[in-house]
Amino acid sequence: MKIEEIIQSTSMPPARKTVINIIFTANLLSEQSAEVLKPFGLSLPQFNVLRILRGQKGKPANLSTIQDRMVNKMSNTTRLVDKLIEKGLASRIICAENRRKVEISITQKGLALLSEIDAPMDEMNQKAISRLSEDDINSLNDLLEKVRG
Amino acid sequence: MKIEEIIQSTSMPPARKTVINIIFTANLLSEQSAEVLKPFGLSLPQFNVLRILRGQKGKPANLSTIQDRMVNKMSNTTRLVDKLIEKGLASRIICAENRRKVEISITQKGLALLSEIDAPMDEMNQKAISRLSEDDINSLNDLLEKVRG
DNA sequence: TTTTAATTGTTGTATATACAACTGTTGTGC
């Protein structure tokens, strides 16, 4: 369905249309992701932070590292990490060399939860872009990269 | 910059990569849009609702119509509209024929505000996709449409 | 006609987010 039909707005400037199209599609995908995460009690940002921590492969991360890599730059990573710690999915220790810094790591419980989620999440992702050919996927990624400059 | 570099994650399944790429790019664009709206005291969802109301061309809209057309399906359109009414940008009257329904319209003040915002917003949109050719833009819109099915 | 179901919004509650102010820690120039 064309974006014009969805938002019932004819004759938009192409730039506006494209921006709305990207945001709208992303919202759909976010909703679907949230749906997958719901049974596991995680929000999408929480899940993304967990994945970042897993990507550290044992090496702990400080808050600014997490923030740099976050898909959605949240203003309050502290409280997001708090939630993960409350759930026992991450741990935080104050850095010995530089006591301004904190070191955040994923716990075994966190890793276990992520590995449970991986399959259904990738399945959803597959399904979400199942209408695209391999070439389409490459083009889309290239175009998005081009948008970001 | 490739999405892998940004989130520092090598070798993702292509589907996951693409989904993250879309959401990440959309977040950038949302942030930029919010930046444009800030001086006008509007959030992005508020702005979108105002645009929907303007698109009605005088005809009032009820809540479910607004919700259908919203870029981001918010669960609480009531309170979003409340904010617009507080600011004098929209008005709400209870529908005479069906008193469950409400009729929401944009006010003159709302229209005036939107017309102020149009130029800087479209300018931002232009800039955001300035690296895309006309063909690129068409491909991107087609591919996103294909994703949505 | 009275009861039941469906529609349309609203409100309550918990959580999330943006933004700015604040605290504690480290580094720099004098």
Added chain:
DNA sequence: GCACAACAGTTGTATATACAACAATTAAAA
């Protein structure tokens, strides 16, 4: 060494959002 700036997180406050429960009105069924 001391004042001051820069850094790294944390906390406060207002707003936004998701989700579910609720109320009011209308339509349908018995």
